[in-house]
Amino acid sequence: MATSGPPTSSPTSPAVHPDQAPPGPPASVALFASCIADLAAPGPARAAVEVLEAMGCRVSFPEAQSCCGQPALNSGFPGEGRLLARHWIETFEPFQAVVSPSGSCVAHVHHQFPRILEGPWAARARDMAGRTYEFSQFVAAYGEGLPLALDATVTVHDSCHMWRALGERRSVRSVLGRIEGLRIVEMEDADTCCGFGGTFSAKFPYVSVAMADAKLARGQGAGAQWMVSADPGCLMHLQARAAWKGSPLQARHLAEVVRDALGPGGGR
Amino acid sequence: MTGRSEALQGRSKVVPTRPDWAAPGLDRPPRPLPQVTTEALERPGQPATTARLDILNRQYVGPGWAPPWSDLRERAACIRRETLGDLEGYLGQLSERVEANGGVVHRAGGPAEALGVIEEIATANGVELVVKSKSMATEEIHLNHHLEAMGIDVVETDLGEYILQLADERPSHIVAPAVHRSKEDIAALFEQVAGGPVGHRPEDLAAFARQRLRQDFHRADMGISGVNFAAADTGTLALVTNEGNGRMVTSQPRIHVAVMTVEKVVPRFTDLAVLLPLVAWAATRVPLSVYQTLVTGPRRPGERDGPDQLHLVIVDNGRTSLLGGRYQEVLACIRCGACQFSCPVYRTVGGHAYASVYGGPIGAVLTPLIGDPEAGAELPFLSSLCGACADACPVKIPLPDMLVDLRADYEARRPDPARIGWAAWARAWAWGPGFRASSRVTRRLWSLLPPGARAALPGPGRGWGAGRSMPPLEHAGELREWLRTRRPGQRPAQPGPGPAPPAGPEGPTGAEQLPHPGLDGAPPPAGPEEAARRLSQALERVRATGHICSSAEEARQRVADLCAGRPTAIEDHPDLVGMAERLPVVEDAWEAQVGVTGVELAVAETGTLALVAGPGRDRSTSLVPPEHVALVPFSRLVPSVAVAVERLAALEPRPSCISFVTGISRSSDIEHQPVYGVHGPGKVDVVLYPG
Numbered sequence: 001m002a003t004s005g006p007p008t009s010s011p012t013s014p015a016v017h018p019d020q021a022p023p024g025p026p027a028s029v030a031l032f033a034s035c036i037a038d039l040a041a042p043g044p045a046r047a048a049v050e051v052l053e054a055m056g057c058r059v060s061f062p063e064a065q066s067c068c069g070q071p072a073l074n075s076g077f078p079g080e081g082r083l084l085a086r087h088w089i090e091t092f093e094p095f096q097a098v099v100s101p102s103g104s105c106v107a108h109v110h111h112q113f114p115r116i117l118e119g120p121w122a123a124r125a126r127d128m129a130g131r132t133y134e135f136s137q138f139v140a141a142y143g144e145g146l147p148l149a150l151d152a153t154v155t156v157h158d159s160c161h162m163w164r165a166l167g168e169r170r171s172v173r174s175v176l177g178r179i180e181g182l183r184i185v186e187m188e189d190a191d192t193c194c195g196f197g198g199t200f201s202a203k204f205p206y207v208s209v210a211m212a213d214a215k216l217a218r219g220q221g222a223g224a225q226w227m228v229s230a231d232p233g234c235l236m237h238l239q240a241r242a243a244w245k246g247s248p249l250q251a252r253h254l255a256e257v258v259r260d261a262l263g264p265g266g267g268r
Numbered sequence: 269m270t271g272r273s274e275a276l277q278g279r280s281k282v283v284p285t286r287p288d289w290a291a292p293g294l295d296r297p298p299r300p301l302p303q304v305t306t307e308a309l310e311r312p313g314q315p316a317t318t319a320r321l322d323i324l325n326r327q328y329v330g331p332g333w334a335p336p337w338s339d340l341r342e343r344a345a346c347i348r349r350e351t352l353g354d355l356e357g358y359l360g361q362l363s364e365r366v367e368a369n370g371g372v373v374h375r376a377g378g379p380a381e382a383l384g385v386i387e388e389i390a391t392a393n394g395v396e397l398v399v400k401s402k403s404m405a406t407e408e409i410h411l412n413h414h415l416e417a418m419g420i421d422v423v424e425t426d427l428g429e430y431i432l433q434l435a436d437e438r439p440s441h442i443v444a445p446a447v448h449r450s451k452e453d454i455a456a457l458f459e460q461v462a463g464g465p466v467g468h469r470p471e472d473l474a475a476f477a478r479q480r481l482r483q484d485f486h487r488a489d490m491g492i493s494g495v496n497f498a499a500a501d502t503g504t505l506a507l508v509t510n511e512g513n514g515r516m517v518t519s520q521p522r523i524h525v526a527v528m529t530v531e532k533v534v535p536r537f538t539d540l541a542v543l544l545p546l547v548a549w550a551a552t553r554v555p556l557s558v559y560q561t562l563v564t565g566p567r568r569p570g571e572r573d574g575p576d577q578l579h580l581v582i583v584d585n586g587r588t589s590l591l592g593g594r595y596q597e598v599l600a601c602i603r604c605g606a607c608q609f610s611c612p613v614y615r616t617v618g619g620h621a622y623a624s625v626y627g628g629p630i631g632a633v634l635t636p637l638i639g640d641p642e643a644g645a646e647l648p649f650l651s652s653l654c655g656a657c658a659d660a661c662p663v664k665i666p667l668p669d670m671l672v673d674l675r676a677d678y679e680a681r682r683p684d685p686a687r688i689g690w691a692a693w694a695r696a697w698a699w700g701p702g703f704r705a706s707s708r709v710t711r712r713l714w715s716l717l718p719p720g721a722r723a724a725l726p727g728p729g730r731g732w733g734a735g736r737s738m739p740p741l742e743h744a745g746e747l748r749e750w751l752r753t754r755r756p757g758q759r760p761a762q763p764g765p766g767p768a769p770p771a772g773p774e775g776p777t778g779a780e781q782l783p784h785p786g787l788d789g790a791p792p793p794a795g796p797e798e799a800a801r802r803l804s805q806a807l808e809r810v811r812a813t814g815h816i817c818s819s820a821e822e823a824r825q826r827v828a829d830l831c832a833g834r835p836t837a838i839e840d841h842p843d844l845v846g847m848a849e850r851l852p853v854v855e856d857a858w859e860a861q862v863g864v865t866g867v868e869l870a871v872a873e874t875g876t877l878a879l880v881a882g883p884g885r886d887r888s889t890s891l892v893p894p895e896h897v898a899l900v901p902f903s904r905l906v907p908s909v910a911v912a913v914e915r916l917a918a919l920e921p922r923p924s925c926i927s928f929v930t931g932i933s934r935s936s937d938i939e940h941q942p943v944y945g946v947h948g949p950g951k952v953d954v955v956l957y958p959g
Contacts, residue, residue, distance in 0.1 A: 033747055035697075038707060040739040042747035049751070061751050064700030072690055074653060074672055076679035080694035087698035115669065164655035165668075189322065193612040197652025202731030204650065206306045209735040210616050211652070214318075240736035 025142035028058040030095035032088075032132075034102035035067035036232040044232055044253035048101040048135050051258050055143050064091045070108040075199045078116055085113050089124050098132040101255045103162025103231045106134040111165040134162060136230045136254055140171035143258075149180040150261035155224035156184065157215065157238070157251075158191040159231035172230050172254055179261045187222035189214075196237035212241040219249050226252045273397055273421040275430065275480040278461035284436045287311060290620040292438045293410040296643040297623035301650055308621035317448045320940060321615040324444070328553045329610040329660045336789050337549055343542045345664040348600035351534055355591060355599075358500040358533045359582065365503025369565030369922075371578035379409035379639075382583045386411065386492075386525060387418060389579055393523055395420060395489040399481075401507070401514040402426040403494025404442060404603060405527045405583055407625050408639075411492070422492075423484050425513035427477050427946060428937030434461055440619030440627065442605035443551045444940065448618050451939050470938040474946050481513075481947070486858060491517035491575065495528035496547065496603070498580075499537040502922060505580065506540055507561040508547060512891060512933040512948025515561050519887035519925070524566070524575035530587050531599035541913035543602060544928075545787055545874075550604035550662035552936070555787045555874050556909065558810070559948065560928035562916075568924050570883030573857075586638040595670055598633050600663045607667060610660035613651055622647060629657035629667045636674055645681075648674035704745070711744035786908045788873045796902035799872040800956045803905060806875030810931025811944060812952035814875075823899060823957035824850065827864060830897045830953050834861035837892075840884025841866030843899055857888035862895045863949070868919075868926070870900050870954070871912045876930040877954065878912055880923035887925055896929075896949040901959040 029052060037045035052059050069084030088109070092098045100106050109132050113125035139146075154176065162168050176184055195201065195211025202208075215238065219227040227249055229235055238251035287307060288298050297304050308314060333341055351358055363373040376382035390398070398420055400406065412433070415422045424433040428446035431454055432439060439445030446454070455468045458476050466476050493514055497506040505526050507514045518524050534543060540562070548557045567574030590596050608614050608628030619627035624635040624644050632651055635644030648671045657667040679687065696702035714722065723733025732738065786792065793799040804814030817823040828850045836851045837860035838844060844866050854860050865885075869878040877898055881887050890896045906912045916926055933948030944950050 037747055038703075039710060039744040040741050042743050042750065045747050046750055061748070063704075063748070066697040066700070066703035069694070072694055074675065075686075075690065076675035076677075077687070077690040077694075078673075078676045080690045083694045083698045091700075112672075160652070160654035160656070164659055189326070191656075192325075193652045193654035193656070195612070195616075195652060197654070199728060200649070200652045202728035204302055204305055204613075205731040205734040205736075206309055207613060207616055207650075208652070210309055211612055212736075214616070236739055237736070240732070240739065243737040244735055 025055055025057050025138070026097045028060060028095075029097045029099045029138070030060045030062055030092055032065055032068075032092065032098050032100035032102075032105065033061070034100060034105050034232055036236055037101065038066070041232050041236060044101045044235075044255045047253065047255035047259035048099070051139060051143070051146075051255060051262065052099060054146060054262055055139070060095065062091050062095070068105045068108045070105065070112070071198050073112060073116065081112075082116055085117055085125065086121060089113070089121070089128055092128060092132070093124065096131060098128070099135055099138045100132070101135040101230065101232065101253060103134045103159045103166060103168070104233050106132055107161035107165035134166060134168060134171070134230060136171040136175050137168055139258065140174045143175065144178070146178070146258075146262065148178050148258065148261035149263060150257065151181045152226060152257070153183045153185055153224055154226045154228045154252075154257065155187045155219045155222045156190055157194060157219070157227050157229040157234060159229050159234045160191075160193050162230060163191050172228070175254065175258060176228065179258070182261070185222045185224050187218040187224065189218055194234045194238055196233050198233065201237055208237070209241060212238055213245075216242055216245075216247050216249055220247070224249065226250045226257070228252055228254050228257055230254045273423045274483045275423045275477075276421060277480070278463060279434055281463065282434055282436070282457065282460045286435060286437050287620070289623045290437045290440070292407075292432075292436065293413050294438065294623055295640065297646070301623065301646045304623055305617045305621045305650065308617040311618070313448065313450060313453065314618060316450060317618050318615050320447060321609060324447075324940060325609045325615060328551070329606055329656070331553070332659065336787060337546070340542055340546045340549075341662050341664065344546045344602070344662060345600070347534060347539050347542060348602070348663045349597070352531070352591065352596055352599055355530060355533070355588065358535055359530060361500040362498050362503060362533050363582070365500065366565070366578075366580050369503045369924075371503070371565055371580055374579060374581045376581055376583045378585055379583070382409045382527070382581055383411065383414045385581055386527075387414065389523065389525060390415065390418065390420060390490060393489065393577075395523070397484065397488045398422045398490045398492055399425050399484050399488040399517050399521060400429075400492045401494065401509060401517040402429050402445070403492070403527055404625065405494050405529045406492060407439065408529070408585060409527075409583060411527070423481065423488075425481050425485065425517060425947070426509070426937070427474060427511060427935045430477050430481065431457065431937065434458075438620065438625065441608050442603050442626070442630075444605065444937065446937050447940065448620065454938055470941045471943045473938055474935055474943040478946055485516040485520050485947070488521040490523040490525060491521040492525045492527065493517050495526050495532050495580075497540060497543050498528055498533045499540065500533050500535055502537040502564060502917070504537055504922075505563045506544065507563070508544065508557045508559070509561070510558040510933070511935045511946040512559055513946075515559055515887065515891050515927060516947055518561055518563055519574055519891065522575055523577045523579070524563070525579045525581060526563070527581045527583065529583050529585065531601070537917045538913055541910040545909055546662050547602050547604050550602070550606045550660070556876055556928065556930045558930050558932070558934050562926040562928075563924070564922050564926075565924050568882075571881060571886075571924065572884070573886045573888050574881060574925060590637055594673060595633070595637055597665050598630075598637065598670060600665055601630055601634070602663055604662055606660040606662060607657035610656040611651070612654060612656065622650065629671070633667055633670045633674065636678075645678055648678060704748070707745045710741050714741040714744070786873050786910075790873070792907040793872055796905060796958065799905040799907065800902055802872040803870055803875055803954070803956065806873060807931070807952075807954055810875050812875060812931045812954060815953060815955045817955060817957040820901070820957050820959050823955045826955045827897055827899050830955070831862045831864065836860055836862045836864055837886075837889045838864040839866065839886060839889045843901060843904075847899070857886060857892040860893040862897060863889040863891070863893040864897045864899070865890045867898050867900050867904055869904055869906050869912050869915060870898075871907075871909055872905055873908050874930055876909065876912070876928050878916060879927045879929060880919070881925035882923060887927065890927065890929060891948055894945065894949055895951040895953075897953045897955065899955050901957055903959060
């Protein structure tokens with residue numbers, strides 16, 4: 001970063017596109033649930049497992065997994081962030097593919113691991129980034145055959161790290177678009193931050209909440225029942241604010257919407 | 269000629285209504301940032317400011333980068349990094365060239381030194397009245413306050429800055445300084461200084477300011493400007509404005525002091541062909557701002573206007589210490605303000621809430637790195653790290669990564685008790701059993717606590733609980749239970765053939781390998797007639813008028829008709845030989861209703877006129893009268909800005925001043941509604957003919 005060389009920037013292309021993916025999903029994947037799923041929001045991770053299995057994947061859950069370390073790094077503690085990054089790599093390295101229902105964590109693996117780790121660890125990080133998928137990317141690439149139907153009107157919140165750091169801008173709508181009967185209504189500023197921002201939400205709570213209010217108002221303005229996102233962090237924040245205000249809008253994870261769309265006889 | 273400012277008459281009658289953190293010359297936040305930002309949310313008018321900023325973000329940043337602008341962005345990113353690779357070398361070259369052109373260069377380490385230099389120039393020349401065009405560098409050194417303390421009248425002449433000077437506020441945005449003020453606010457302010465009613469429409473308010481500022485331009489002893497770019501190879505200072513005040517400030521007073529921070533230098537004059545369009549596009553999504561003034565030295569013998577003295581003050585203020593370090597790239601910034609529009613936190617709290625000269629993402633990175641490191645220490649935390657700023661940045665500065673690294677620097681500098689917590693947390697969570705244990709403890713504790721007590725716990729929960737229900741931590745561990753009970757004894761899968769690795773980011777390309785596209789993406793015009801047609805269409809887009817005539821005689825008659833017998837200033841230009849006899853010519857442009865000029869070049873793709881100063885070719889002719897008529901033979905048409913800059917770079921001798929004029933004088937400083945004819949002409953006619 002300190003050289004006078006060419007500019008650095010975040011990737012701007014999605015990790016996987018349906019048209020670039022090899023035929024058929026990998027036979028087995030490891031699930032990285034995220035610490036939010038482990039501690040507070042198990043629903044989306046459960047739904048992700050069910051959808052992946054419906055796609056014919058064997059899903060492993062490495063028990064040693066915890067957190068990617070993003071909260072520490074973003075709070076100013078890179079040493080702690082590195083410790084957890086190395087732990088994450090050791091935990092998931094035995095697996096050929098990793099899928100996570102958290103766009104922000106996957107972006108952290110892709111963008112920050114190679115940036116904060118050094119030497120052989122950086123190389124291992126790059127290798128892991130090459131086989132770590134955000135859930136919607138994986139389903140967009142390999143879930144074409146899933147029979148999906150659901151009667152709902154939804155709007156999409158494009159979560160920041162997935163949209164920008166990971167560069168994935170298509171997969172959520174592409175997956176939602178396969179659900180028969182589901183209507184997507186676009187809201188204004190869909191790619192604007194919801195105000196979560198990790199510890200930002202506690203350090204500047206009133207600013208964070210004001211941003212959530214703007215987001216919820218736009219979703220309601222679009223006439224949606226659900227605001228769908230692929231990021232547990234955004235969803236925890238939006239749900240918490242919506243609940244506090246008694247907002248009729250529900251914030252829901254994409255994985256749960258897809259699981260519900262599978263129906264009783266869904267999947268293979 | 270000198271005297272006191274007319275524009276500042278009545279200023280003492282203004283009752284400031286701003287919060288203390290919006291004051292100019294603020295050194296550090298008066299209270300911790302979480303408190304200041306909370307106050308900012310409650311500031312009257314903040315929802316309206318947010319709504320305005322949201323619109324500007326959608327308009328200016330939302331469309332993203334597509335060719336040809338994405339190509340220009342790549343080139344600019346490389347040019348800026350090339351500059352930083354040998355900053356001292358380019359500064360040396362720049363200083364040498366400016367001195368060779370007849371200017372005086374002053375290097376200043378910090379604000380005190382810079383103020384001392386400017387004070388000395390003012391004192392030596394008996395300066396009483398200073399007109400200023402917008403400059404963030406002078407905000408940084410708190411110049412106005414210093415000059416006022418010396419008893420000098422200093423007038424901000426950019427409309428937005430003038431409003432803020434009267435209101436005793438700092439700019440809240442780099443290029444839209446008064447974006448936080450409504451037109452009603454501004455009208456109330458102007459009524460206080462006027463001591464009577466003024467019209468409330470943006471055009472009335474702009475006219476009020478124009479009328480008050482006009483005499484000050486004419487009578488000022490010294491003009492102070494910033495510098496957008498300084499070309500090292502020619503010693504040329506480039507200034508970008510829309511209203512025309514930048515041109516006034518650099519052409520009317522007898523002394524011009526240009527203040528720049530070190531990183532404004534660029535290697536080559538021809539780099540302006542990339543950077544001038546890009547900064548306009550990034551800031552306001554137009555291919556060029558209305559005016560670019562390229563100053564290469566003071567007035568030359570035989571020239572009737574322009575400053576006798578040109579001083580360039582180059583301020584470091586901590587920047588060169590960043591070279592070679594992890595934050596070097598922040599110096600690539602070209603001050604377009606796009607990162608501010610793009611930032612949802614900035615839009616929510618407004619620029620003043622950052623309590624620093626620079627707000628928004630660039631401010632949150634730059635402020636703690638320059639000057640007093642403690643002043644902006646908390647700023648890197650005032651971001652949700654959403655990354656929109658990195659996408660918006662026209663020179664690809666990795667602002668979010670820098671914010672993350674600055675947070676680490678902040679924590680490393682101080683004994684934060686949270687450090688112990690984070691260390692213990694990381695150690696526990698980097699060990700499978702440790703994480704599972706913490707999950708069990710969390711669930712247990714959470715279930716024992718009555719819901720009301722959960723938000724009262726010390727730690728991050730307290731902030732979270734302000735307006736949000738607490739996260740349902742009673743679910744901790746449930747996921748793993750579900751997985752276990754559902755499929756007991758499952759073993760980790762054997763590694764199998766995986767899918768193709770996701771594509772990584774594309775490697776950046778060197779600037780020299782990229783094509784330099786036309787700004788409209790269209791192929792160059794096929795012939796002079798088509799070029800003239802395109803120029804006329806481009807002029808229409810910028811509210812000027814093209815008149816395509818079939819002969820030189822018809823064109824000359826058209827010029828005379830447009831002047832309509834009114835007092836006319838005319839320049840001594842080879843294309844205008846014999847024209848003066850047909851017009852009621854006045855010598856002084858300030859007495860004229862119309863200014864008639866030739867051009868050096870005219871750019872078909874943007875409708876830009878390139879005018880050069882010289883003996884008999886005054887800076888004022890195309891600037892001071894309310895109307896401007898240019899006579900342009902087809903032979904002076906060029907297809908693109910790139911070709912124009914290349915041709916102008918080859919001019920010998922290099923003109924002391926080149927002005928690019930693209931349309932009519934414009935301001936968007938009042939609720940971002942465009943008003944026209946602010947300081948430069950409100951009517952521009954370009955008469956074209958084959959020849």
